[in-house]
Amino acid sequence: MRIRMIVLAAVACIGALFVATAHAATTYHLAAQRLNEDSFDNYDFNSASVSSSNVDWPVGLFFYNNAEVEKIKAGLSQSYFYPGDTQNGRLDNSFGWFFDDDGGRKTRVCSVGNYDDHYRIYADPDHGNRNWTAGVGFYVIGTTHVDGNECGGGTAYFGFSEPAEDRLGSVARSVTNWTVYDDNYAMNNYEAYRAEGNHWWLNNGNATMFRLP
């Protein structure tokens, strides 16, 4: 198993040499979302800088009850195995605002004439890679999107967060004792269909919730 991981990781890293990239994009819906005494921004960022023109993707994933970053990645690893490039989420776990970076996991190394689904998840690294608030428990937020034709085979594109979120929900339903509630958390980050460079927006503004045991 360890050898397999090393080999696959090496392949992933070599594939990264050829990866196209989505540039920083612009949203008109960036806003901090309050959750009891906590807060988090409803987009992640290309760098640790909060700006409407420095966003990557809308937050569309909310893991809760007993969520933790590595636990989530382990649960989804059968479909989402390969590493991706790092982006930045910003949160306030009632101790003050901070950035957390994550490369997340992808369903393919680098798509050629195809696409892969890619998610990233963010939480407080100084408090167990998870956040906590009353009534919700330990929670982690995340974004997801599609990487298309990264290594050739057609026009390179990134985005389509909504169908990527739907597919991740389908995968999560097969994880033992996880419960999925589609589009159950209003994130105020609706994005109408549009192409901004190779950044293709499509998001209904409601995050899918995942209750972890």
Add this chain to the structure above:
Amino acid sequence: MIWRQRMSRLQAGTVAFAVAGVVAIWTSPGQAVLGQGNSNARDPAQVGPTLNPEQAPTLSPAQRARALEVVEADKRLKGLLADRSYTVSEAGPWTRNGHGRGQLGAALLLNLKGSAAELEGDWPTMNYATTDDSAATPYTSAAVRRRAENVAALSVLVDLRHDRVVSVTPSPAMGATTTLGPNETPQAPSTTSGE
């Protein structure tokens, strides 16, 4: 030297990835959408200046209509679709950036009627050629012969300044797989920093 630095990063990334290896109960989360109401109110003060949604780039009805005319007249797209009909499920602006400057045209999502199809022909393919927003045509476009399987929808870019379809891709909204053309190999596009 660059290659050596890259390899160093790759090795570090490989090693890092290889090595990586009070429960509150949420009451009836499926019955109500979380986030609606005061607990999730917008808090612009926390994120600094925000952009006015009314200033977001849009596609006017006239632009949409023109884009559809261009799509319907495009011979390569006709060749790909054969006689398959479609509906337009989404239509929005295609811009080089998010501020509406450098609006290039329209982005369309075409849902094919009937079962998922195998499409073979000349696929318009686009790559951005420059980061200069003022460039008259900041992309290159060429037709590449390919076959795509299990296609249920197409993502299409229409340059409304030149009235032409510059990109057609099987849409990830539905899922599809494309076979590379005979002279294609995986290669780095114009940017290399990774997604």
